[in-house]
Amino acid sequence: MKKLLSFFRDKHADLYKILLVFLSISFIVYLFPKEGKFKYEFQKGKPWLHEDLIAPFDFAINKLPEEVASEQNEIIKNFKPYFQLDTAVFFQIKKDYPTTFEKHWQKVPNAVGSERNNYNTGLQVLEEIYLKGVIKLNDLIEHKPQDFSIFILDNNLAEEIELKNLYTIQSAYNYAQTKLNSTKGIDKEMLLSLVEDLLKQNIFYDPKTSFKVKKDLFDNISLIRDMNQKGQRIISRGDMVDNEKFNILNSLKSEYLSQLGASSNFYFILSGQFILVGICLLMLFIFFYLFRKDIFEDNHRMTFIMMIVCLMVLMASMVT
Numbered sequence: 001m002k003k004l005l006s007f008f009r010d011k012h013a014d015l016y017k018i019l020l021v022f023l024s025i026s027f028i029v030y031l032f033p034k035e036g037k038f039k040y041e042f043q044k045g046k047p048w049l050h051e052d053l054i055a056p057f058d059f060a061i062n063k064l065p066e067e068v069a070s071e072q073n074e075i076i077k078n079f080k081p082y083f084q085l086d087t088a089v090f091f092q093i094k095k096d097y098p099t100t101f102e103k104h105w106q107k108v109p110n111a112v113g114s115e116r117n118n119y120n121t122g123l124q125v126l127e128e129i130y131l132k133g134v135i136k137l138n139d140l141i142e143h144k145p146q147d148f149s150i151f152i153l154d155n156n157l158a159e160e161i162e163l164k165n166l167y168t169i170q171s172a173y174n175y176a177q178t179k180l181n182s183t184k185g186i187d188k189e190m191l192l193s194l195v196e197d198l199l200k201q202n203i204f205y206d207p208k209t210s211f212k213v214k215k216d217l218f219d220n221i222s223l224i225r226d227m228n229q230k231g232q233r234i235i236s237r238g239d240m241v242d243n244e245k246f247n248i249l250n251s252l253k254s255e256y257l258s259q260l261g262a263s264s265n266f267y268f269i270l271s272g273q274f275i276l277v278g279i280c281l282l283m284l285f286i287f288f289y290l291f292r293k294d295i296f297e298d299n300h301r302m303t304f305i306m307m308i309v310c311l312m313v314l315m316a317s318m319v320t
Contacts, residue, residue: 016299021281024306029273031317040253044246053234059255060224061248068221075217081140082209085154089202090130097123097198104194111187121183122191125176126198135166135203152203172199228252281309 040050101119105111111118133152135141141150146164167175176195180188228234228248235245284305288296295301 013297013299017285017302020299020303020306021278021285024281024310025274025277027310028277028313029270031313032273032277040249042241042246042249044241044243046241048235048237048239048241048245050237052236053249055228055230055232055234055252057255058230059228059252061226061228062223062251062254063225064243064247067225068223071221072218075214075221079210079214079217080150080160081138082151082153082158082206082213083135083203084206084209085133085152086202086204087154089200090126093126093130093198093200094123097126100198101194104190104197108187108190111190113185113187118186118191121180121186122194125179125191125195128179129167129172129175129195129199130202133166133203134172134199134201135163135168136201136205137168138205140205153206153209166203169199169201281306284309 040053042048042050101122105115105118141148141163144163147162149160149162151158152161173192173196176199177192180186180191180195228251234248234252235241239245241249285296285302288302295305
């Protein structure tokens, strides 16, 4: 331990210089760009001022933002929302039916027809209604035509059904009224009141599933319109950079920068920068050591010089 402390005491000036060099190199490298730069400058609506550009590799031509937006709007326009069937609703209605029927039956001492006939007719009307289902209206479907279809989930199985094949509370009541009016030997008013009391919606909008499906459709939109093959001419000198050429050039630029930005290239560039900056600063230290030893021995001066070098690099990076 004493030897280690003695070493740091005797060599602290040299160790400080090593630390100063390392910190200076790290700071300067940090300021340097870590990715390559596309060497061609171009503007939409301006002529191509460089030599003829030939594709250096295969690359994908991206779709224009308005093309992607158009596909998204088409998905929204044709999207079929998802609804959930609640089977527990009709199960509860059937469970409550005997008690509810008895209450209505007792209120009509002179009811038309037998109790059994009225009981069975009312239950049959409800079963026919819930064979289709009673949907709760939603802004997504309220003003849609009757042939508009939706997906109804029943135990995670989706079935596409048109709105005309479903009931609302009002249309279910109208159906019950028509059905009971055409049936003889029953007390129509009592049964219609019974059905009205028991009617409940059992199909509800499912925002979570609808959002997930719509998001999947959006995510599956291909952002690639076409492929440009290696060796294919992209643009000639003097050609106007129109919308299409601008998109192709941007696609090439994106692919070029993404290839340079790969992890292996990143570390390669970083290592190269560290080595080059290290050589430059090392040469500076060697110069002071050989020709200006008075400055080299003074750590305060060397620190000030390194600060000036780092400041100059910082200003240069801000300008560029």
